[in-house]
Amino acid sequence: MSLLINLAFVALWFRLLSILTTTRVAEFLWQVLSKVSTDEKVLELRATRSRLVEVRQERTETSSKDEFAKWAKLDREYNKLKARMDLLNADVGRSRASLQNYVRTARWLLSSGLKLYLLWKYSSRPVVWLPRNVLPRFVEWVLSFPRAPMGSISASWWLTIVDHGLSAVTELIK
């Protein structure tokens, strides 16, 4: 009985996890981490980016026809900052990619990995006992796949059924 409910909660957990996709979680963590990071590259990137925005604004406000020298100097600074920023972005981008990898791995362990483990562990446990002689033998055999005793529903089928039910519910809510 408890296995039935536990597996139902596990299915619910998987559903919730599908909302927290790798990209969303990675993005969120990245935003948080970059704000508190003391890595010099990240700090420099932030400083460069804000200076770039300042310079661009100043340049837009300067008339190239009336103050060409000032405009050109701002343009030169802008190009230099942009080149530096592109370089830093590439470096920092690598760290970001590896963060995404970590998140992806963790997520897999908590979803598919967990699923595989549970299904393996409870593969021969019956989850729900079917009433006898109601369904044809063949159907009973299929529902007990892979290793649950005949006449019961296996863990993998139960998870599928609950998942189906949950998606129907979410459709209704939408």
Added chain:
Amino acid sequence: MSLAPTVQEILDQKSLRWIFVGGKGGVGKTTNSCSVALQLAKCRENVLLISTDPAHNLSDAFGQKFGKDPSPVNGVPNLSAMEIDPSGTIEEFLASQDNQDGMMDMVQDLAFAIPGIDEALSFAEVMKRVKKQDFSVVVFDTAPTGHTLRFLQFPAILEKALGKVRELSTRFGPMLNTILGAQGKSIDEIFGKLDETRDIIAEVNRQFTNPDLTTFICVCIAEFLSLYETERMIQELLTFGIDTNTIIVNQLLFPKPGSNCDQCNARKRLQQKYLEQIHELYEDYHLVELPQLTEEVRGVEALEKFSQMLVKPYKP
């Protein structure tokens, strides 16, 4: 403290071998490249002036026909000039390959699809001719399209692309060789030529990015667009690593005092405005200010007179 408003430093720098004179938009580039060459001829042993502009502007300027090979300029000791048509070089090269068949065409198409290859080939041709006669300095009157130096951006790309083309044809070459017979020779010829070009371009790149050997003179006028183009060109040269320290501001108006020509005065005011900006922006450059003359500068005599102003600043 600003630098001298002359090209004297360039004339004094004996180590210089390559001098480019460039500028877009009818600013007097050819007049100035001829003038620089004339001044150099007074203090160098053997000066060569080259133009890659198909419009034959050197011939017009000196009133003498120049061809693909260096010819001495009449009335000017130590100076020779030549005019080459870059597209002509490619056609000649292609025409000289006699085995025209499928394989050759394919390799040719591959090779000539590399960006900058036509400029690179024409430069290589120039270098070969220049090397034959030992010139102490070469002055380039760059083409108005400003693409003359584009291939310098590409030595790395050129290397990679050539490598790829080689790889492809060594893979398919032997197979096609057995089918079509002795095609290997013609392919090797093409690769020989491309490799030779690549080596020359690498050497050229080394020399052009050495400030002791190469410098670029920018010619402009005191108007917004020319200024904008000049700034863009200078930043591009910096990216390539080519030294530039002299800007010639041409066609400046000096209306007589008390002149009642409204247009001249208005234009002069505008030029003054931009001239101030030029001085502010390029404070570490030699800024040569040249006047607008009342007649076209053509012929050795007129060019001689004009070139004096490059070393002795004009006083209105």
